[in-house]
Amino acid sequence: MTADRPFKAAVFIGISLDGFIAREDGDLHWLTSRGEAAGDDLGYDAFIGGIDAVVMGRGTYEPGLTYDPWPHEGRHVAVLSTTLEDGADPRVSVYRDLDGLVRGLSERGAKSVYVDGGQVIRAFLRAGLIDEMTITTVPVLIGTGLPLFGPVGGDVPLAHLSTRVFGAGVVQSTYAVDRQA
Ligand SMILES: NC(=O)c1ccc[n+]([C@@H]2O[C@H](COP(=O)([O-])OP(=O)(O)OC[C@H]3O[C@@H](n4cnc5c(N)ncnc54)[C@H](OP(=O)(O)O)[C@@H]3O)[C@@H](O)[C@H]2O)c1
Numbered sequence: 001m002t003a004d005r006p007f008k009a010a011v012f013i014g015i016s017l018d019g020f021i022a023r024e025d026g027d028l029h030w031l032t033s034r035g036e037a038a039g040d041d042l043g044y045d046a047f048i049g050g051i052d053a054v055v056m057g058r059g060t061y062e063p064g065l066t067y068d069p070w071p072h073e074g075r076h077v078a079v080l081s082t083t084l085e086d087g088a089d090p091r092v093s094v095y096r097d098l099d100g101l102v103r104g105l106s107e108r109g110a111k112s113v114y115v116d117g118g119q120v121i122r123a124f125l126r127a128g129l130i131d132e133m134t135i136t137t138v139p140v141l142i143g144t145g146l147p148l149f150g151p152v153g154g155d156v157p158l159a160h161l162s163t164r165v166f167g168a169g170v171v172q173s174t175y176a177v178d179r180q181a
Contacts, residue, residue, distance in 0.1 A: 020145030157181030
């Protein structure tokens, strides 16, 4: 699946130092409060400016429904879910599996895809579909929660591209998946 797709896929996500993207109940205050204390947009505007399609799991889509305004106006949004009703939200396209999603993105001519949500990122990594990851780490251990990483079906060699240190001890590193290693 890695070779025959016309798009690049990137992750841009915030984590606790112990590797969680949300508390088990979905709480993100531990992350957003530290992101705000860093006093910077942490490179998000530059990143999202280069994105033409966003892919997320239902677990990320549903809490995001509270955002007002909708943050992805003008961008194709694809939600992976086996349970969401088709057509219930005209702003998104629902895909039932990864193969269908990759076909859909390819048919739409997507070039630069933002992949969001822990389970979905792991599914993309297992399928060899991630090209780059920017991981913003905030200085806190939350002990338990929803993980970013887990089994990905084998080692994923990475090339370190850059690291930036922001205020409030927020550290951001970008890696490319190293397909030559
Ligand atoms: N820290 C951050 O920067 C950040 C970023 C994004 C999200 N979050 C938070 O992370 C939490 C969600 O993450 P998560 O890992 O639990 O969930 P997720 O990856 O966003 O969504 C998981 C859901 O996506 C669907 N799914 C995943 N893989 C699939 C596949 N291969 N085929 C079909 N459907 C698939 C399933 O939905 P169905 O059950 O409907 O089948 C699954 O329950 C939320 O609390 C969100 O706010 C944090």
